[in-house]
Amino acid sequence: MSNSVNGAGSPFRPARLAILSVAAGAFLALALPTHAQPVESGATIWQQAGCFNCHGNLAAGDGDAAYPPGPNLRRSRLDRDQLIETIACGRPSTAMPFHLRGAYTEVACYGLPLGAPPDVPDAGQFSAEQVEMLSDFLLEHALGVTRITRENCAAFVGDANNPMCLQY
Numbered sequence: 462m463s464n465s466v467n468g469a470g471s472p473f474r475p476a477r478l479a480i481l482s483v484a485a486g487a488f489l490a491l492a493l494p495t496h497a498q499p500v501e502s503g504a505t506i507w508q509q510a511g512c513f514n515c516h517g518n519l520a521a522g523d524g525d526a527a528y529p530p531g532p533n534l535r536r537s538r539l540d541r542d543q544l545i546e547t548i549a550c551g552r553p554s555t556a557m558p559f560h561l562r563g564a565y566t567e568v569a570c571y572g573l574p575l576g577a578p579p580d581v582p583d584a585g586q587f588s589a590e591q592v593e594m595l596s597d598f599l600l601e602h603a604l605g606v607t608r609i610t611r612e613n614c615a616a617f618v619g620d621a622n623n624p625m626c627l628q629y
């Protein structure tokens with residue numbers, strides 16, 4: 462009885478420990494989103510998916526020469542549903558990969574019966590919610606937005622002082 466870690470001589474310690482650990486938990490919950498990872502957004506998904514390799518950093522079609530060239534998305538006339546389906550399902554027989562996890566096999570694409578994907582590269586690691594988040598980001602900041610401003614650049618790269626944005 463006398464050598465209990467929590468008990469020895471102080472009936473209040475266990476309660477104080479409990480309060481401390483609740484406080485520590487609350488602190489961690491507040492601290493994690495800002496210090497561990499940026500909060501997921503359309504912009505972070507654009508980066509993570511590597512869309513910029515083919516479509517350019519700011520979706521203007523000036524991608525890395527080492528990758529298959531993708532069109533300027535700022536000039537795209539797709540509506541929201543078409544945009545979501547294109548990102549989710551890719552474009553068969555082109556370099557445009559599908560990005561929705563389970564596209565073709567579990568989620569139908571372009572009205573095809575479920576089954577093995579046709580000739581379309583597989584980049585299918587995103588959920589339907591993530592594909593929608595990315596699509597809405599592009600609808601706001603790229604499709605039909607032909608003039609790139611410093612602010613528009615910052616929406617893609619996260620910081621108006623990024624060297625990439627200083628020319629705008």
Ligand code: HEC
Binds near residue numbers: 515
């Ligand atoms: C490996 C290169 C490559 C990558 C990576 C890539 N794309 Fe594409 N994308 C293309 C090509 C090539 C086309 C043109 C396909 C065609 O000829 O119809 C295209 C077409 C598109 C279109 C259709 C534009 C239109 O108006 O018809 C959209 C939208 C698009 N890509 C968005 C994305 C997004 C968003 C990502 C990232 C999640 C992405 N792409 C990743 C190569 C790529």
